Every structure is written in C-alpha cells, then in structure tokens.
Amino acid sequence: MVSNNRKGDRGEFGATNEMQGGSAGAVVQAGSIAGGVHLHPAQPAPASPPHELPPDVHAFTDRSDQLAEMDLLLASTEGSPPTAAVVICAISGTAGVGKTAFATHWAHRVSDRFPDGQLYINLRGYGPDEVVSSEEALASLLRSMGVPNSDIPHGIDERAARFRSLAAGRRMLIVLDNARSADQVRPLLPGTSSCLVLVTSRDTLPGLISRDGARRMNLDLLPEAQAIALLRTLIGSRVDDDPQAARDLVQHCARLPLALRIAADLAFTNEDVPLAELVNDLADEQSRLDLLDAGADPYTAVRAVLSWSYRTLKPDEARALRLLGLHPGREFDAISTSVLVDTTPVRAGRLLDSLVRAHLLERTRTKRYQMHDLLRVYAADLALQEEPQEAQEAALRRLFDFFTYSASAAMDVLFPHEKARRPDIPPGSGALMEFVDEDHALRWLETERATLLAVAARTAQSSWAVYAILLSTILYRFLDIHGHFDEAVTLHTYAVASARSRGDAVSEGRALHNLGTVYQRQGRYQEAVDHLRKALEIILQADQPEVEAFVRSDLGLVLLLLGQYEPALRELGRALRLFEELDDLTGQGQVLNNMGLAFVRQNLLEEALDHMRRSLVLFRGTGDRPRQGYALNDIGAVYQRTGNHVEALDYHSEALAVARETGDKALEAAALNGLGNTNRLFALRESVLEFHEQALRIAEEIGDRYEQAQAHEGIAGVHDGLGRAEDARDHWRRALSIYVSLGSPDADRVRSSLGEVIDLP
Secondary structure, X not given: OOOOOEOOOOOOOOOOOOEOOOOOOOOOOOOOOOOOOXXXXXXXXXXXXXXXXXXXXXXXXXXXXXXXXXXXXXXXXXXXXXXXXXXXXXXXXXXXXXXXXXXXHHHHHOHHHOOOOEEEEEOOOOOOOOOOOHHHHHHHHHHHOOOOHHHOOOOHHHHHHHHHHHHOOOOEEEEEEOOOOHHHHHHHOOOOOOEEEEEEEOOOOHHHHHHHOOEEEEOOOXXXXXXXXXXXXXXXXXXXXXXXXXXXXXXXXXXXXXXXXXXXXXXXXXXXXXXXHHHHHHHHHHHXXXXXXXXXXXXXXXXXXXXXXXXXXXXXXXXXXXXXXXXXXXXEOHHHHHHHHOOOHHHHXXXXXXXXXXXXXXXXXXXXXXXXXXXXXXXXXXXXXHXXXXXXXXXXXXXXXXXXXXXXXXXXXXXXXXHHHOOOOOOOOOOOOOOOOHHHHHHHHHHOHHHHHHHHHHHOOOOOOHHHHHHHHHHHHHHHXXXXXXXXXXXXXXXXXXXXXXXXXXXXXXXXXXXXXXXXXXXXXXXXXXXXXXXXXXXXXXXXXXXXXXXXXXXXXXXXXXXXXXXXXXXXXXXXXXXXXXXXXXXXXXXXXXXXHHHHXXXXXXXXXXXXXXXHHHHHHHXXXXXXXXXXXXXXXXXXXXXXXXXXXXXXXXXXXXXXXHOOHHHHHHHHHHHHHHHHHHOOOXXXXXXXXXXXXXXXXXXXXXXXXXXXXXXXXXXXXXXXXXXXXXXXXXXXXXXXXXXXXXXXXXXXXXXXXXXXX
C-alpha cells in the first residue's frame, strides 16, 4: 500500500497542510478510490429504509381536490408492471404558495405505501443559495441509499446509472423540491414505476411534461374560503367576529399560505388589537412601500407582510434577522448565530426562538434553524439597506473567523500530532468551538460541512479569498479520510481560484497539489498527473523546495500507481534529495517506502527491503506510529514474496496491532489482507477466509477500492486452493473490475489467474 503521507504546506498563518494515507500488503495501495466501472454487486441497502421527509406542516389547509388527484395518481401506479415508466408529478406554483408544504403533507399521508423509504432533497433552484447541481444531488441520493462516499462514481452518467440500479424494484417515494429546470431533474429520475417522484418548482417544467411524461399539477393561490379557513385555524374566532376584516386580510396576503401564516402570527400575538386595525396597518405598509397590486404580483404581498411583521420585532430580533440574511449556511444554530450577532449563545437561542414564533424562521429535524428562500432574500435586502457596510463586514469577518478557527480546533482534537501544520489562532481573534472529545469534533465537522463549503464559496475570488485557501488547508485531511471527495474537489478548486485572484502563485501551486491528490484518491490518475505537474511548474518558479518535495513525492506516487516505474523512481529520487536537504525525516521515510514499493513491482526484493527498513527506522526515530504500521505491513508483504512466512506473519501482526491502536481503518484492512495472503501460503485452510472477509468489510465501510480488490483477490485465492473454482472466478472477476476501473497494472495479474483476458473499458 502506497504511503500517501505528505507533510503539510505552509498556509496564511504559517500553517501546513498534511495528507496522510498509508501503504498496503503485497501491492500498491491507491487509497479510497471511486472508479468508473462497477461490476461488483450493488451496495446493499441501509439497515433501515431512509425516511427523509421534512416534518408535516401544522394546520395544513385542505386543498382537498388536489390531494384527491394525488391519491388517484398513486392508485394508478399500483400493480404496474416493472417495465412501466416511472411516474412523475410536477407541482408548480408561485413563490410562497405552499408547494413544499403540499408535497410534504401528501407524502406523509401515504408514506406507509412506500416501505422501501422516502428520499427528499432541496435542489435550491430559486433563492440566494447556489443551485444544487445534478452531480451533487445524485451523490446525496446515493449516500441516502447506503453507498459510501468513496464509492460514489465521479461522472454524472455513472452516478445516474448507479442510482437507477439501486432504485430498481424498490417501492420508494422521491421528493425533488425547489427544482430550477427539467435538465436539473432529469438525471435524478429512477427508471421504473416502483418509484413515484414528486417535483416542486416555480417553473411549470414543460420539458419534464412533454419528454418525460410527468403529470402537471399547478397550485394556485388559495381560494378565499380555504384562506379564511386557514386563518380560522391559526387565530380562532376573531375571524368570525369580523368577517370583513378577515376577507381584507386574506386579500392583502394575496391568498398565499406563507404570507397568511406570518400575518396570523402577528394577529395572534396582538390579540387585544382588533383585526380591522391590523388590516389597516398592513394596508398602510403596502402604501408606504409603494408596492404593485398584490393580486397581480403575489410576491409583493409577501414582502409587504414581511415588512409589516418586521416592524413589530424588538430591535435585537430585527437586527438578528437582518444579519442572518448574510449567513452563508443553509442551516444554522445558536452558536454561529451568536457569533454573527455578537451576543451569547443563550441569548442567540432566545432570538432564534422568537423569530420561529413569528414564522420568520423554522426549526429543522436536526434542531437547527433555516429560512424560507423568500425570507432569506428579504433579510439580505434588509441588511444591505439598514446595516452599515462596516457592520456587515464585521459580522461576516466574525463568522468566517469562527468557522475557520473552529475547523482548525476540531482537526487539532482529531489529529493532535498534526497541530503544528495548521493555522495558529491569533490571540483575541474571537469565538471558536471548544470540543470535549473526538466524537464531538467529528460531529461538528460533519454537521457544518456544507456551511464550511459555503464560506469558501462566498469568499473565493473576493477580498476575503484567504478564507477559501485556509479552509482548503485545514479540511484536507478530514475530507480525505471520510471520503468527501466531491466536496474536496469543490473546496480545492475554490482555493485555486482564490489564490489566482490574489496573485499568490505559491498558494495556487499548493491548492493544485491538493486537487491533484484528491484526483489520485478518486482513481482519476491522468487528471492527478496533470494537476501535480502544473503545481510543480508553479512551485519551481516560486523557488519553494519544501513544497516541491511534496509535489514530486505525490507525482512519483501516481506514476507508480500507473505502472510507470522508471519515471516514478526519478520523481521519488528528486523528492528524497530535497527532503534530505531539508532534514525532513518524515518526508524521507515516506519516499523511501514508496521507492521500496516500486522495487517490489520490479521484483527487486533486496532493494525493496533495504528502502523499507530504512523507512521504518526513520519513522521509529520520529515516533510516528501510523507510518510505522504501513512500513511494517509493506515489509511483511516482501517477506511473503521471499518465502519467509514466519517473518511475514510477525510483521503483518505488528502492523495490525498498530492499526487498531491508532484507529487507522485503511491500515487495518491492509494488514488483514496481508495476514490472509501469508496464512494462505503458510497453511491453507477455510479459516483464512476470515482475514480477507474482515478486510473487505472494513474497506467497503471506508470506501477503499484498492483494498476491496485485494480482499476479493485473496478470497479468490483461498477458494481456488480449496478446489472451489466457480467461487474463485467470481471473486477474481470482482477484483478485476476494480483494478480496471483504477487503471491499475494489477489487472494483468488477475487476468492471468482467470486464465483469460476480459475486455473491460
């Protein structure tokens, strides 16, 4: 297994960025790869079906005709042959008319008819956020269906095909909310009638109707009787006490559920004020804003009601709402709100709850908060109009500092031995999270992952572009280990653009380096080579020998994975000389180990052992336990090749102990495969399968494609030795499909074992 450990690059605050991987058993470890060819069985479904629907809406208005139409649509799908086309319902209507509420309400009513689960995704087609791409949406859907991050293909066509395969035959309800266009939705559609798809959009999506056979349902403004019924549910008998005022209020709200709920809350909290007086206040507000006729333009009614409600807020509540319009995250909590507003988390929690009661925010299922798209736009406009530029910038800087420094603090808890390689937090720089343990740190990073990416997106190519560069440096290890490769590509791409906008060639080279190593992890070896060579070109011009050593080391690694051993050894040799000049013992050790792996591939076993033993001595000298484990495992693999089975077992066993001591799952899978390979050669018996089966479970859990192939190859070897030819061929074929998808020369060895050449793309 290739040691993909690299000492970090220095960042804006003197930080360094480290990527740390490992080395494998008998052959090169490419890391956690998402390949393009998948002949192995589909990933099994999660233990329990996904139930992702947002909470049902309180006091939903009847819309009985439309609900009955949906019931008929559902009935028409039952008993359909498996080959029938997928059934799609496109629900359209103006902003605030209640499309999401309608789809969610009906979905909850019929959820028991979809025993294989309900999927939900907000495509953010309209609003201040960046629209969710079809690629991102497919990744989210695949994760919901149990596919590990690292096993998600990187091409949109491959992702769509994988999703259709997993959805085939399952009785699932899929809600695609807030779509921008038919083109955004089309790749997300399953292929059979076992699934029913609801799509909501402000657009009528004519292409989805004509080309994909979707049934159209347009949600119009609420009929007056239904709108009054909604008011009656929300504010009680006052509607009947003054029916004319109720009718006027409905008209001022343009019969939009969103506007009616906000207006009703204001009436409810001012129960001593006559309803007619409140209606007059709203009419005055519309006049003050010089709005268009609300009936002709429903959105103007929402803005009028929002403004009317906003003026009733206490000053600190109003300021919190304005500043939340600047928050880059789709969701937020009391802690980040306290930083933005510059108050305590307790006080921020009270402000958020007040805004929830005013229907200006809503709680999520994860006990966080979010805004309707129209509210976010309105709040952002308020901030621009009422907050001084200096106050806006100060609030955003506090928030960006908080997320950047908190991410660094979380990484310090998770990887304390790398602390010196991340940004130091300047004294007095503001609030940051304090983490009690590794679980807490990891949960925070996972919860805030989307917001951290949003911060990078907001700051990239702006005067605050340094934050995107820093987040690329800080989060590299987290995104890599947990297989968040799409996010890693996005983040490092932001960092490249940010560095270019600042004219910072060195940071651009480092970000290209990061991007290249992620492409290597995805099995996109040629793209990795291209980015690493471009990074090397930039770094050479900048005369940065330390960074040059890292880039050459990783470039040598990718060439090694491609089977280009002579060019790989040239780059590794140059990296070794640079690390020696820099007196970097860790860098020397990782290069020596990778050089040893190149020698193994060329059957130069004495040279391989010499380099790996020197590597192990260096790692022991620096006290680097994880890297010791990889070196031990690689030495054990060489001893397998030389027939020294007892020594091989000792080294693999020690590597396994190190893996379990340090919690390194990749090393654990590699060591188990090494033990399986050695035991099979030492004394073939049924129990040897357990080593490879454990390795396979771990490799699938972490998305390590190469170790999955190694495990399948080991299982095939055991079956073959025990005379079970068909089982052996099955696992060899699975191993072969993975090796081919990676572009690994190991495919030739498996083809030889199969006794045939299988022509795979």
